Amino acid sequence: MKRFLLILLAALLLAPNFIDKDINVVLQYDHREQFDPALGYINSIDKLEKHIDSTIVADSIKPNTVEYVATITAAIRERFYHGFSHFTLKENWIAAVAEKMIGYGLASKVKPDDIMRHPYAACSQQAMVMMEILRRKGLNYRSVGFPHHFALEVQVQNQWCYFDPNMEPAISNNERTEAFWGGKADNLKKYYDTIRFKDLDWKFGKGLSVTHSAVNQRFAKNVKLFQDVTGIASKVLWIFPLLLVFYKRRRNSPGVNK
Numbered sequence: 001m002k003r004f005l006l007i008l009l010a011a012l013l014l015a016p017n018f019i020d021k022d023i024n025v026v027l028q029y030d031h032r033e034q035f036d037p038a039l040g041y042i043n044s045i046d047k048l049e050k051h052i053d054s055t056i057v058a059d060s061i062k063p064n065t066v067e068y069v070a071t072i073t074a075a076i077r078e079r080f081y082h083g084f085s086h087f088t089l090k091e092n093w094i095a096a097v098a099e100k101m102i103g104y105g106l107a108s109k110v111k112p113d114d115i116m117r118h119p120y121a122a123c124s125q126q127a128m129v130m131m132e133i134l135r136r137k138g139l140n141y142r143s144v145g146f147p148h149h150f151a152l153e154v155q156v157q158n159q160w161c162y163f164d165p166n167m168e169p170a171i172s173n174n175e176r177t178e179a180f181w182g183g184k185a186d187n188l189k190k191y192y193d194t195i196r197f198k199d200l201d202w203k204f205g206k207g208l209s210v211t212h213s214a215v216n217q218r219f220a221k222n223v224k225l226f227q228d229v230t231g232i233a234s235k236v237l238w239i240f241p242l243l244l245v246f247y248k249r250r251r252n253s254p255g256v257n258k
Contacts, residue, residue: 003248006241013238016093023100024107027083027120032196034168035081040119042079045112045132051075052133066161066173069139069154076130076165083120084108087227094230094237110220110227123166124150128219130165135216143219145211146185149203153178153212167192183209 029035042048052075061067086107087095099107108125109115112132115125127143127150134141140155144162151164161176169191174180181187185204192200213219 003245006245010238010241010245013241016089016096017235017238019089019093021090022086022088023096024084024086026086027081029081029120030196032193033081034077035119036078037119039079043116045116045129045136048075048079048116048129049133049136063137064139064156066156066176069134069156069161069163070173072130072133072137073163073165076126076133077168079119080121080126080129080165081119082122082166084122085115085118085120085125087231092227092231092234094234095227098230105223106226108223110224121166123164124219126166127152130163131219140215142215142217143213145213146203147205147208155215162188167197185210 039051042051052072055061055071055075056068059071061071084105086099087109089096092107095107099105108122109118110125110128112129115121115129121129130152131141134154142153142160144151144153149167151162151166153160153162155161160178161173162171162178162181163176169188170193171188171191175191185208186206189200189204194200197203
């Protein structure tokens, strides 16, 4: 009986690796965002960088300008619509189940190339994709933190300029500088579509100054470690009950202890 239960346990631990399903909430495209499904072929950071570079060359955009960073933002804005991209059961069932049961974004992807496999990404995930491009281009960035939103500032010609690929504010290049909006969250709300976003006070808070990360900080290190470890465990955990079965079988075989 114990042997049967161990084999059953092994089967249960192995089975999710064949189920390509996201068990966490997946949002659908609302047809309001500037999402272009034709860009779905851009499924890696390398391809995204090539796409951005080709646009910059075609439009004769100069490096280290606000227009240069705005082009990067536009590419990410058009590549994704809003929604958390998660690991499926097949990819990492431990992380998927952990987020379903506990939350805290445990199955929400944090590696830029993993995020690029989806047509959708949340504000923090789109920001992490943009950070990777900015690192490759040698541009300094820092996060702009709100109570329930995540955006970026990029240093352009010694000025910090605001960018938000996820919520797509209608803000001019001149108005992006922190010197213009003063680091006050309330001063940014007028650039957002209040028909789409009726919860700006919840996302941005009221009467708050924004918070900033360290310059060029890498985010979600603990989540990445958790996902790396559970990704391996998801693939090999089923082996251990079988090893225990073979061990018990060998131990109980006639003549083994003689």
